[in-house]
Amino acid sequence: MSTATVAAEHAARGRHEDRPFIRKYVFSTDHKIIGIQFLFLSLLFLLAGGLLAMTIRWQLGFPGQPMPGGGVMPETMAPGGVVLPEFYNALVTMHGTFMVFFAIMPLLVGVFANYLIPLKIGAPDMAFPTLNMWSFWLMIPAGTLMLASFFVEGGAAAAGWTAYAPLSANPEYSGVSAGQQLWCLSLIVFALSSLLGSVNYITTVVNLRAPGMTWFRMPLSIWALFVTAILAILAVPILAGALIMLLFDQTLGTHFFLPAEGGQPLLWQHLFWFFGHPEVYILILPAMGITSDVISNGSRKPIFGYHSMVYALIGIAFLGWIVWGHHMFQSGMNPTLGTTFMASTLVIAVPSAIKVFNWLGTMWRGSIHFTTPMLNGVAFVSMFVIGGLSGMFMAAAPVDIYIHDTYFIVAHIHYVLFGGSLFAIFAGIYFWFPSMFGRMMSERLGKIHFVLTFVTYNLTFFPMHILGMGGHMRRIYDPSQYEFLRPLMPMNRFITISAFLLLAAQLPFMVNFVWSLFRGKKAELNPWRDNGLEWTVPSPPPHGNFAETPTVYRGPYEFSSPLAEEDFLPQNRPVAAP
């Protein structure tokens, strides 16, 4: 397949404008509409996951006290606004599940891979537009099943988002039967959605690049999304397989993970983390790609060391397959194997370090514009550094003995997934909002949102490192049960208050997003003076994206080039030889 045949198909299908509303905006095959659908859906899940987190934090800061506004929760979960222990376990499970599978992953991959890949490589659409539509519409049953599980008998899944067997495999142990099965079913449907998306992204990047868009002229965002899609297509089937085995253990009487009948509980952990660690990189690589685009643009300077940035991405993706055992140092896995995983885990820090230094190199001697996307991109770099460095403590297996399963890990994952991924997502939303909707978001509200989020985020998550050093276990309903944790209660309360402020800090974003959709300043052509192909067409781009297939002459980061009069040089602009 070539760009020309896809373009021809588009022409043959007739004018998009003539299609009925439902085919244009609901069951749409246009990658841009699908990306925007993912955006709305995953922002809703992000909010829902955030509200679950608030309930968790309330219980940890003020155990046993009625939560303000908690009276709206059903009697079976929180009578009188006081969270029950069984509901607490469901809360931590569903917070993790929502955030990983229904918020961060679709925000990064569903939104940006869909929206950006065809536009940035000069293609009229994805290689398989109908499959692409299905990849979004499968998320609806997946999300519905997951939400419905709160309301079945026994409540939602309560074995943690990692669903360690046998707790997850035998309802007698957790008291949750239907909820855990719905959790499995939902994620199996999710896996199918993810696979349909990934096969599309890979095929599109390989086959539909515009003339002149060589591999090493691709933006790093596209490189990252491409590598991510490869990781997903290899990792997600492992999750799906493990989930099917778990579902069989729950319903059909198999014993893959139940030891009494000869099963092996550690098998679940190996399968889950063999998926789960590449998944961690699925959740961070696209964020790195977005950050690279935004920082180069904001510094008005080429990305420093483009090739080593690409090789670092690929290096992380490869090494990401041989580090899963670091989640299992204390699991009873052979300690000699632990040594191997310790070494591979420490080595994977190297490509991450290369990326950080190259971002610094990009800013060095630049002309830094403090736009909202740039501020969020810089926040990604500075917070990812903390998340990466705190990972070194767990990578050192003897230290992990003490901090494993404590709040140190909770701090680490939030520095990577919130401080890292979510700041990059904000950067991406502020940056590409004009392309998506033809209007600018308010810079003033954007900066207020950024400053408040950055401060309250750090107040919330940094002290968790110290809780972890104090030995504070994860996923405990009431830390005041333990004498050695009682001195940490003031810090727990401080974190809870900060977390509520962090939620409040998202109000300017919500107002900005909704207001700008309808009332935002109309976006001029190429508002960020960027080089990407997506800015060479009107915003929002028409169906089919490009009136004629663009020709690409150079890489995407030619800012302040001596060849151009302005400080940017779009990829498709021919320049006469000097």
Place this chain on the structure above:
Amino acid sequence: MQHWWFPANASSYGGQLDSLFFVILYITGAVFLIVEVALLYFLFRYRRGANQTATYIEGSTAAEIVWTTIPAAICIFLALFSQRLWSEIKDPDRIPPDAVPLEITAKQFEWHIRYPGPDGRQGSDDDFSKRNELHVVVGRNYAFRLTSEDVIHSFFVPVFRLKQDAVPGMHLSGWFRPTSTGQWEIACAELCGLGHYRMRGRVWVHTAEDFDRWQASQAAGAAPAAPPADSVASSGARAS
């Protein structure tokens, strides 16, 4: 080394573990400061409007080599440096041969600890079990075999810097040597169900005399399986 955020250390390897934590803290702290200070300096120095234009620079191979090899060297050093302590704590072949054997069984939501009794051997008549109570002697080595009857739990003694998952169907070994007397808590570190948050035990580190007195009271009070005369006799033998 005493720091306000770590609980007291009361085991032979806990001090080394804490030191390793601080070695990593110093290394990562230095990297953190270098990166963040450089970042803030660049943001200030190269801000737009500081009367300057961006310089067109695509990269530097020398710089890439420097910032690849230095982190690689640090990481390899850390891996080698950590390996010694890891194998000292976790390698089953390095459990001290003179260690007193303990059988620890976890179940929702309690710890059962089976003591070898005065004869120091598991599986003999003078063994006895305690629920949520770990009594040990300061300075003595203990080797435990840990299992679970239902789901995965994690045996966590913060003051010993000891954590090991208890997995149903597996018997996992480990060891520790308490270094100071006192009374502390045992926690479950792996989500194990409804009562996970209150799966709490207690550890007493006694002097040898206190322990023998305690053990004698256990043997006298409980031990229905063994003939009382036998157990009193052997307990006496140990005490003398």
